[in-house]
Amino acid sequence: IRKAKAILGLPEEKKFTVEEAMERSRGGEKDIEEVFVTATKYLATTIRNSFMLYDPDEIFIRCKWLELNKKLFFKLIDDLYDENTLIDRGNIKISLVNEDRFVLKSAAAIVWNYELESLDSDTFSS
Numbered sequence: 198i199r200k201a202k203a204i205l206g207l208p209e210e211k212k213f214t215v216e217e218a219m220e221r222s223r224g225g226e227k228d229i230e231e232v233f234v235t236a237t238k239y240l241a242t243t244i245r246n247s248f249m250l251y252d253p254d255e256i257f258i259r260c261k262w263l264e265l266n267k268k269l270f271f272k273l274i275d276d277l278y279d280e281n282t283l284i285d286r287g288n289i290k291i292s293l294v295n296e297d298r299f300v301l302k303s304a305a306a307i308v309w310n311y312e313l314e315s316l317d318s319d320t321f322s323s
Contacts, residue, residue: 204228219265233262237269241276248277248289255290257302263293 201218202209205226222230240263244256263270270293277291294302 200232201229204232215261216265219262222266233266233269234272236262237273238276241273244273244291245277253289255292257292257294259294264295267293 198213198215198218199209201221202211202213205213205221207213218229219233222233240258240260244258247253247256258270258273263273274291
């Protein structure tokens with residue numbers, strides 16, 4: 198948002214939302230669109246690094262600008278796999294979730310993790 202405000206010449210203290218920036222991007226302001234393309238590349242790099250560290254089966258992404266522009270979401274997926282030959286495209290599920298689903302899935306993951314930890318401690322204490 199700071200980068201978009203700077204491009205548009207808006208003062209730092211002026212409220213400017215992701216929705217407003219996306220609207221400008223869709224309205225043909227190429228400089229603002231490029232801000233989102235660059236941010237999407239950075240996000241792809243971050244997720245790719247997470248793949249390498251944690252080897253997940255599934256990734257949930259909660260991102261306002263990707264929700265508002267599905268073309269950027271598909272670009273993120275392509276960027277993820279194009280620059281990494283170690284990740285098999287078919288083995289990892291990547292989901293774009295809204296806030297409600299994100300909270301629900303996060304809560305389920307916490308419970309699942311707790312159950313697995315309990316199982317491990319019961320198994321090893323016997």
